[in-house]
Amino acid sequence: DTDQIIPAVYLKRITRTGFEDALFASWRKDPSFVLNREEYRRGSVLVAGPDFGTGSSREHAVWALKDYGFRAVLAPKFADIFRGNSGKQGLVAGVVAQEDVEQLWKILETEPGTEVTIDLESRTASAAGFSCPFQLDDYTRWRLMEGLDDVGITLHSEAAIAAYESSRPAFKPTTLPKRHLPAETVVSARPIDRQAPLA
Numbered sequence: 001d002t003d004q005i006i007p008a009v010y011l012k013r014i015t016r017t018g019f020e021d022a023l024f025a026s027w028r029k030d031p032s033f034v035l036n037r038e039e040y041r042r043g044s045v046l047v048a049g050p051d052f053g054t055g056s057s058r059e060h061a062v063w064a065l066k067d068y069g070f071r072a073v074l075a076p077k078f079a080d081i082f083r084g085n086s087g088k089q090g091l092v093a094g095v096v097a098q099e100d101v102e103q104l105w106k107i108l109e110t111e112p113g114t115e116v117t118i119d120l121e122s123r124t125a126s127a128a129g130f131s132c133p134f135q136l137d138d139y140t141r142w143r144l145m146e147g148l149d150d151v152g153i154t155l156h157s158e159a160a161i162a163a164y165e166s167s168r169p170a171f172k173p174t175t176l177p178k179r180h181l182p183a184e185t186v187v188s189a190r191p192i193d194r195q196a197p198l199a
């Protein structure tokens with residue numbers, strides 16, 4: 001769950017970087033934990049068990065995985081919020097059949113350091129001659145292949161947004177006003193005479 005991915009004590013920062021040391025912090029205290037083994041320290045694909053990313057919604061979990069160097073997580077099932085946060089932050093969250101996860105684990109345990117390749121175009125993961133499909137929705141796949149975040153997607157529509165804004169009637173508010181009133185035209189409030197009778 002997300003509290004194991006990054007414990008709550010590390011959530012005090014407001015930046016999006018610098019969380020690599022917090023990733024699986026409780027588990028990494030155990031010298032035999034898989035990410036403490038030299039042959040797995042440089043991995044960029046995490047092959048995980050079911051229900052990965054359940055728990056509270058914290059983008060920090062994705063930030064910690066990315067800061068550590070992971071670019072993809074393969075698991076039989078993801079928490080919906082984690083999967084959404086992953087796509088927005090550029091981390092592949094590919095849904096893989098349980099038997100394929102077990103086969104990948106077997107390969108990685110037998111041949112530590114084996115490269116796992118993620119092919120977004122064909123939606124396949126492969127390692128040591130074994131290949132399996134993974135599920136990833138079309139929209140997230142497109143975002144990842146184009147390298148787009150929310151701002152980048154908005155900028156893709158900049159011309160359409162400008163055209164829409166220019167076609168709106170002048171009396172309606174706009175997001176980008178064409179001009180601001182000069183400072184001298186700002187009307188200041190006149191003092192209230194509290195002794196005067198109400199009209």
